[in-house]
Amino acid sequence: MIKKVILVLSLLTASLAGCQAASSPTIPTPTQAALPAACTSLPLQSSPISKPGEIYDTISKDSLLDHIEKLSAIQPYSGWRTSGTLGEAEALDYVTNVLGEFLYLKRVGLELERQKFHIFNTTEQWENSLLLTIVGKQVEVPANGMRGSRYDLKLALRFDSDGKLNDSDPNPLTADGAVVLVRSIEDAEELKLEAVTGKVVFVDYVAVDRIALQNEQSPYQLVARLFALRPAGIVLVTHNSNKPGESHGTFVGDSNAFINAETSQNTPVIPILYTRLEDLSTVGIKSWEDLKKIEKVNLTWDADVFSPATSGNLVARIPGSDPGKAMILSAHIDSANSPGAMDDGSGSAVLLEVARVLDNAQTQPPVDLYLIWYGSEEVDLWGSNHFIATHQNLLDRTLAMLQTDMLSHPLEGLGAEIYLNSWIYGELENKPAPWVDYMREQTASQGLQVFTESSPYINSDNWGYAGFNVPNANMIYMSPEMEALGSLHYTAHIHDPYDTVEQVKEESDVLVKMARVALTAALETGQETPELRSNPKPKHRALFISSHTEALLMSPAGFTEVGQTLAAKGFDIDMLPYGQPVTSADLEKTDLVVVLPVIDLPSQESDLNLYDEHWSEAELTTLEDYIAQGGLLVLTNSAHRVGFVGRVLEANEDWEKINPLAERFGVQYTTGNIKENIARPEKNGNLLMKEVAYLELLEGNAIPFTMKTGEDLAKSNEQTVVGLVRYGDKGGQVIILADVGIMYFAKMGVPYNQPFWQNLADYACSR
Secondary structure (H helix, E strand, C coil), rough: ECCCCCCCCCHHHHHHHHHHHHHCCCCCCCCCECCCHHHHHCCCCCCCCCCCHHHHHHHHHHHHHHHHHHHHHCCCCCCCCCCCCHHHHHHHHHHHHHHHHHHHHHHHCCCCEEEEEEEECCEEEEEEEEEEEECCEEECCCEEEECCCCCCCCHHHCCCCCCCCCCCCCCCEEEEEEEECCCHHHHHHHHHHHHHHHCCCEEEHHHCCCHCCCCCHHHHHHHHHHHHCCCCCEEEECCCCCCCCCCCCCCCCCCCHHHHCCCCCCCCCCCCCEEHHHHHHHHHHHHHHHHHHCEEEEEEEEEEECEEEEEEEEEEECCCCCEEEEEEEEEECCCCCCHHHHHHHHHHHHHHHHHHHHHCCCCCEEEEEEEEECCCCCCCCHHHHHHHHCCHHHHHHEEEEEEECCCCCCCCCCEEEEEEEEHHHHCCCCCCCCCHHHHHHHHHHHCCCCEEEECCCCCCHHHHHHCCCEEEEEEEEHHHHHCCCHHHHHHCCCCCCCCCHHHHHCHHHHHHHHHHHHHHHHCCCCCCCCCCCCCCCCEEEEEEEECCCCCCCCCCCCCCCHHCCCCCCCCEEEEEEECCCHHHHCCCCCCCCEEEECCCCCCCCCCCCCCCCCCHHHHHHHHHHHCCCEEEEEEECCCCCEEEEEEEEEEECCHHHHHHHHHHHCCCCCCCCCCCCCCCCCCCHHHHHHHCCCECCCCCCCCEEEECCCEEEEEEEEEEEEEEEEEEECCEEEEECCCCHHCCCEECCECHHHHHHHHHHHHHHHH
């Protein structure tokens, strides 16, 4: 069954696709999207609701379910929750068209902004076909393909049917043969090469389900054995179960052992699809034993990997009575292409329902209300981090943000409640989280009970906001019991083929309550003026320059603890986004400037040459002048792209491009490596190293540097890791870091590099 790719001709779809083929690396600035003209002929809305409390009762379960059904139906069986695809763009088009129907909101000034940005890679599924021959009759049954690795292009290209990056020509692979059934590693070990070669292996997903097995190695052993037997194709078969300990296909489409397994160069690329046992009932297959009825199988698979790929966000601004303040509600739009009704079709629908209710009630929120549908949550929260980077002024006037991610369907015997998860401010100091406390009080007045939880771990798209001192929370239907049992993905029934509308309907009363919580945040936040931020009002300013740093987690969005440390010391944290050159105006009234590493997304393995990242002469002069006038600048570098909590990814081929700036201060980054992951302070009494026992580095990520003149602050095996250069006669200073990883100073809640950044904040304040 060939997936029919239909581009909905609404705003900016064409330009989204065009970004990938552009010759310039610069992501265009956000554009204001026109609302669909056809909507202007719709009838006027009813009279506004007279009693404020009645507005909450107009939340419609049917409306919520309708949106989830339509979002989940976009490009079905076309991959797994894949960012940067045509399905994602079509889902954003759907939301755009729905918003265009709200005439009252349009009259009060509803604005739409469609953003586009690069992500590291994507897998576009063009064709996934599974034909079974039973009793001499060939029948097609539903099947899906898998996305390749999100982080490793070599592994990702194993899920490209022709193995060529950025090639969208049709190149289907087929497999045709008899069936071999495998339910365990023992089954596979007993098979002989001649019994499998040229045939199609059906694998019970239980055998490779690392979550249900609670075994990370056994699935990879089975995968290696299967590849060694040289089958013509592989079909994974899942079976639904709501019982703890039993498999129900968790991660079958996006991070299973087949996707992440290392293989030899001579291992052929073959079609690998997955299907649900429940979908085979139409051809009389209701159990694993029934698979023996299959006489012959035909697989067809066509997929392409793109790097970089293009993803997008949709931002809706509803003007409030007080435009000087703002409230953000958000969700991620990754229900297209796959079952994703709960995660996060539920959140996407909740935002649309908030807009519908406000429109129907003809009610303006008290402050500007931003509704944001992020793309690419599944790849390092790229959509939310891009929005954060490109809306810095908005963050300064944002009272708080609430992310809706997600409804769930707990396994049998597990209870769940609506939780608001937030970043644990107490990790740095013993501080309250007033935003979630405020929401708990406000929802209680609506007859709702919500629970709160704080942690230093990644929750969802709210996480990056913490690095910019924006009060945030992630709404999710869960419980600590579900987390304790193992992966929340497993216990919540998400990232599996059964995250469907049927599951949502079973939890639809909870879905309505979640919409009520979101509407409460929209209508009540800003009515009063309680202080919702834990940190003091800013008296200082720190500017992170990301003008040539396309990897968004290499910023305060990923350095959450650095941002919070500075905020606790009274800093406003700002950032120049990728593609925006630094000017002297940007540096005004700054107490601390941090220059982030030069890095773009295409790696050395990419056959594209879209980028030529470099500092312009004007930028170099601007930064040099800033230091000459007495400024304080931190210069960073990185041998790799860095992901969540300091995860080292592909090599950074642009690491030398910081040198034109560094050399102005007598500094040069050089080839070589710093082997140790620990740097120890020099005993010279420098205040920046006060009470710093050691600095932890990312493995293999530090780049050595030399200084013509300067002071060594920390070394690793006699190699300088942190240096200080004084420049000019007005007290200008440059702090040089060999590894941007020094900013990732909390692994699983242990803030081992925190003293250094606290010292730097104090130092910047005192100058």
